[in-house]
Amino acid sequence: MSTNTHDFSSQLPIPGDYAEPVLVPARTDVKRTGKNPLTSVLPAHTFAPQASKVGLKDICLSYKTQTGERLLALDHINLQVKPGEFVCIVGPSGCGKSTLLHLIAGLHQQTSGQVLVDGRPVQGTGTDRILIFQEHGLFPWLKVGENVEFGMKMKGVSKAEREEKTAYYLRLVHLGKFKDSYIHQLSGGMRQRVAIARALATEPDVLLMDEPFAALDAQTRDLLHDELERIWSETGRTIIFVTHNVREAIRLGDRVVLLTFRPGRVKSEFPVDLPRPRVLEDVDVARAAREILDELREEINRSLEAEYNVGTKPRVEVGA
Amino acid sequence: MKRAARFFIFYAGLFGLWTLLAELKIWPPYLFPPPWSVGQALYEGFKDHTYWIAIYVSMQRVLIGYLISVVLGMVLGLGVASNKFLEETMGGLLVSLQSLPSICWWPLALLWFGLNQNAILFVVIMGSLLSVTLAMEDGRKQMPKIFGMAGRNLGASGFKLFWYVLLPASLPFIVSGLKQGWAFAWRSLITAEMLYLSLGLGQVLMMGRDLNDMSAVLAVMILIIAIGYVVDGLVFKSMERRLQHKWGLTSAS
Numbered sequence: 106m107s108t109n110t111h112d113f114s115s116q117l118p119i120p121g122d123y124a125e126p127v128l129v130p131a132r133t134d135v136k137r138t139g140k141n142p143l144t145s146v147l148p149a150h151t152f153a154p155q156a157s158k159v160g161l162k163d164i165c166l167s168y169k170t171q172t173g174e175r176l177l178a179l180d181h182i183n184l185q186v187k188p189g190e191f192v193c194i195v196g197p198s199g200c201g202k203s204t205l206l207h208l209i210a211g212l213h214q215q216t217s218g219q220v221l222v223d224g225r226p227v228q229g230t231g232t233d234r235i236l237i238f239q240e241h242g243l244f245p246w247l248k249v250g251e252n253v254e255f256g257m258k259m260k261g262v263s264k265a266e267r268e269e270k271t272a273y274y275l276r277l278v279h280l281g282k283f284k285d286s287y288i289h290q291l292s293g294g295m296r297q298r299v300a301i302a303r304a305l306a307t308e309p310d311v312l313l314m315d316e317p318f319a320a321l322d323a324q325t326r327d328l329l330h331d332e333l334e335r336i337w338s339e340t341g342r343t344i345i346f347v348t349h350n351v352r353e354a355i356r357l358g359d360r361v362v363l364l365t366f367r368p369g370r371v372k373s374e375f376p377v378d379l380p381r382p383r384v385l386e387d388v389d390v391a392r393a394a395r396e397i398l399d400e401l402r403e404e405i406n407r408s409l410e411a412e413y414n415v416g417t418k419p420r421v422e423v424g425a
Numbered sequence: 426m427k428r429a430a431r432f433f434i435f436y437a438g439l440f441g442l443w444t445l446l447a448e449l450k451i452w453p454p455y456l457f458p459p460p461w462s463v464g465q466a467l468y469e470g471f472k473d474h475t476y477w478i479a480i481y482v483s484m485q486r487v488l489i490g491y492l493i494s495v496v497l498g499m500v501l502g503l504g505v506a507s508n509k510f511l512e513e514t515m516g517g518l519l520v521s522l523q524s525l526p527s528i529c530w531w532p533l534a535l536l537w538f539g540l541n542q543n544a545i546l547f548v549v550i551m552g553s554l555l556s557v558t559l560a561m562e563d564g565r566k567q568m569p570k571i572f573g574m575a576g577r578n579l580g581a582s583g584f585k586l587f588w589y590v591l592l593p594a595s596l597p598f599i600v601s602g603l604k605q606g607w608a609f610a611w612r613s614l615i616t617a618e619m620l621y622l623s624l625g626l627g628q629v630l631m632m633g634r635d636l637n638d639m640s641a642v643l644a645v646m647i648l649i650i651a652i653g654y655v656v657d658g659l660v661f662k663s664m665e666r667r668l669q670h671k672w673g674l675t676s677a678s
Contacts (some may be wrong), residue, residue, distance in 0.1 A: 212574050232580045242575035245672045246593040256579035259589070289673025307579060 156224070157185040158343045159209060159234075159311055164218035166204060178204055180368035182218070188310075191337060191344045193354035195401060196364030196372075197408040202347045205369070206313045209345065210236040222311065232256055235304035236313040239320060241296045243288045249299050250275065250284035256307030274302040277336060294325035298332065305340065314346045318353070327385065330356055334382055351394045351401060356383050363400055366408040373400060458640045463647070466640035475629060476648060483614060483625040484652070486542070490549030491610040495603065498554050502561025503587070512562075519558055527552030527613040531620060545617045545625075552613030553606035560602015564595035597668050604661045611653055626652075 164182040167175050178201040186192050196202045207213045209220055211230040220227040222234065235256070243252050253274055254267040262270075275281050278298040288296060297317055304312055318326045334357065337344055348354050354361045361375045375397055379389050440460060447459035454462070470476040505511045505519070530551045534544035568591070576590030618627025626649055633641035668674065 207574075210578055212577060230577045230580070230582075236574075236578050238571055238575065240571060242571040244572065244575070244590070244594070246596070246668075255581075255589070259580040259585060287671050287673065289671075303579070 156188070157221075158188040158190070158223065159186040159345065160184070160219075160221035160224070161205075161209075162219040162221060164205070164208065164215050164220065166201065166208065166213075166215050168216075177368040179208075179215070180370045182364075182369065182371055184362060184371060186311075186343060186345060188343055189341050191346065191357060191359045193346045193348060193358035193361045194364060195348055195351055195354045195361060195397065196369065197366045197401065197405045198349060199408055199412070200364040200366050200404070201369035202364055203315050205364075206236055206315050206345065206347055209311070210234050210313055212236070232260065232307040233309050234311045234313060235307055235309040236315060237297075237300050237304050237317045239316040241288075241300040241317075243296060243299055243303065245288045247288075248284065249280065249286050249288065249291070252288070252299060253303045253306050255303065260307070270306055274306045275299075277305070277339070278302045278332065292325075293321050294329060297321065297329060301333070301336065305336070305342070310343060312342050312344045314344060316348055317346075319348070319350070326353075330385070331382065333357065351397045352385050352390055355379070355390050355393045355397070356385050361397060363397060363404075366404045367411065372404065455637065455639055458643065462640045463643045466638070466644040467647070470629070470641065470644060476645075478624060479626045479629045479645075480648070480652065482623070483618065483627070486545055486618075486625065487549060487610050487614045490546045490614065491553055491607060493546075494550045494552075494554040494606060494610065495557050497550070498557025498606065499561045499592070501554075502558040502563075503565055503591070505558070506562040506565035516562070519555055519562075523555045523559070527609065528616045528620075531617060540621055545614065545623060548617040549610050549614045553610035556602055556606035556609050557599075560599040560606070561595070564598030564602070565591065567598045568595045597672055597674065600661065600665055600668060604657065607656065607661070608653065611649075611656075615649055 161182050161184040164179055165177070166179040167177045170176050182205065184192075194202045194205065204213065208215050209222075209227070211220075211227050211234065222231075227234075244255065247255065250271050254262075254271045257267045257270060271284070272281065275284060278301055280295060280298055280302065283291065283295065283299075288299070291299065300317070301312075318329055321329065330353070333344075336342075344357075346354070346357060351361075355377055358377050361377060363372045363375070364370065365372045375393070377393060379387075379393065383390055443460055447454070447457055451457070467476070501515075501519075505516055527548055530548050531544070534547040538544040538547060572590055572594040573586070576586050581590055614625070615627040615630070617623075618625035619631045620627075622628055626645060630642060630645040630649070633639070633645060
């Protein structure tokens with residue numbers, strides 16, 4: 106994997122003991138989009154480089170199947186996510202990658218191990234971690250604006266502040282004019298943007314995204330990649346993004362984590378040092394994807410064997 | 426336009442047939458009165474305030490009884506839907522209880538509450554409670570799970586989760602049950618009112634029978650049907666329309 110080397114010491118007031126080479130290159134590249142998030146994001150990285158925002162410690166999850174046997178879904182998952190980092194998790198379907206997000210969100214309880222946020226174990230749901238679902242999960246009985254302010258309303262934020270923030274976050278996802286629409290009146294891409302605005306409006310530190318763009322057409326997805334990257338760089342959130350699409354993972358992530366098929370384990374991690382913004386069709390993206398795909402393909406074949414009881418390994422071409 | 430025309434033709438035909446049969450005098454007029462004598466009965470009933478009072482009393486009872494059974498039914502239905510033990514035990518009991526006509530609770534209600542308003546309310550509640558409970562249970566199960574997860578994720582829990590998420594999310598699935606519950610409540614009320622001097626529509630209906638006044642009997646029957654129709658149209662139809670508008674459901678008539 107190619108690494109771009111940058112010399113930051115000349116540009117930024119980094120303390121001498123700072124030693125965090127991986128994260129910052131990705132951040133400076135964001136500068137190319139014309140926006141500079143560094144001022145808001147840097148302190149967290151600079152002064153506490155070792156502290157991880159989200160830590161998964163030996164996470165195991167097993168559950169009873171209908172036939173009564175216990176199935177191990179997640180097997181000793183260990184993962185550290187730094188503040189402001191964009192981590193993508195890929196794996197074959199059935200590897201438990203969505204379940205992992207649910208555990209971090211506190212919607213389910215792991216069998217053993219710990220989910221740590223800022224070093225503290227997670228107890229149930231909390232608005233510091235907001236999950237964005239594949240099927241958006243917006244409330245169809247509420248208007249777009251009411252959806253966005255829902256989390257704030259639950260928190261007891263005053264009406265004036267809610268309105269102000271709702272307007273701000275709707276503008277952030279370019280949906281300022283759709284405050285009074287109902288969800289069914291929006292296109293798939295717009296719905297997903299509302300879901301992002303709704304998640305951001307509770308001002309979470311961590312955004313958990315569960316294949317949020319999987320059901321969208323290619324053009325819409327490309328647009329949302331750009332927007333998500335922009336929002337990420339403007340807000341400095343930590344993002345854990347689950348996808349089955351390796352190119353998407355490389356397009357977006359600072360790091361790609363590959364999970365094995367059942368039981369889900371961390372198979373390998375790939376830092377992505379390509380300059381941003383990246384383009385899905387770029388040769389560099391394709392080359393990086395190739396490397397991950399080779400490993401992923403083994404897992405997909407294993408999943409096919411398990412699911413269709415195929416004796417011989419079928420050849421699988423993984424389209425990005 | 427066309428719909429209105431069909432509507433008009435149907436009812437004009439019905440009216441004509443009724444008039445014809447009455448005019449042929451196959452049955453004596455005191456058993457089969459012509460439409461205008463029923464109209465006359467309606468006019469007089471309203472003029473001497475009998476019907477106004479009866480409608481007022483009956484509506485008051487059915488509203489109180491129905492509201493109680495909606496609240497109770499939602500709590501019960503939600504409990505049965507979310508608790509495996511309750512589902513296995515009470516679920517079957519609820520279904521079997523539904524085969525019991527609500528008026529079968531009348532003797533029990535009389536012994537418990539005496540011959541009064543509370544006995545009638547009890548019968549009304551028992552009449553509609555099961556429909557609402559079963560509808561809520563079903564609605565809670567049919568409701569996409571993602572709404573509950575999203576709600577919890579956004580910081581809703583306990584009563585807030587129920588009020589702001591689970592209830593509105595299940596509304597499209599329970600609205601027909603709520604409607605059925607209303608119909609059962611209305612029916613149970615009229616039945617119960619017929620059994621004692623209650624001032625309500627049921628009693629006025631029985632009074633017609635006691636006075637051998639077929640026109641009055643038919644007039645009150647028409648009133649009971651009309652009120653049921655109006656409530657259905659004003660409350661439930663508009664509720665369904667609003668749900669369809671919000672959720673973007675295709676209008677199913």
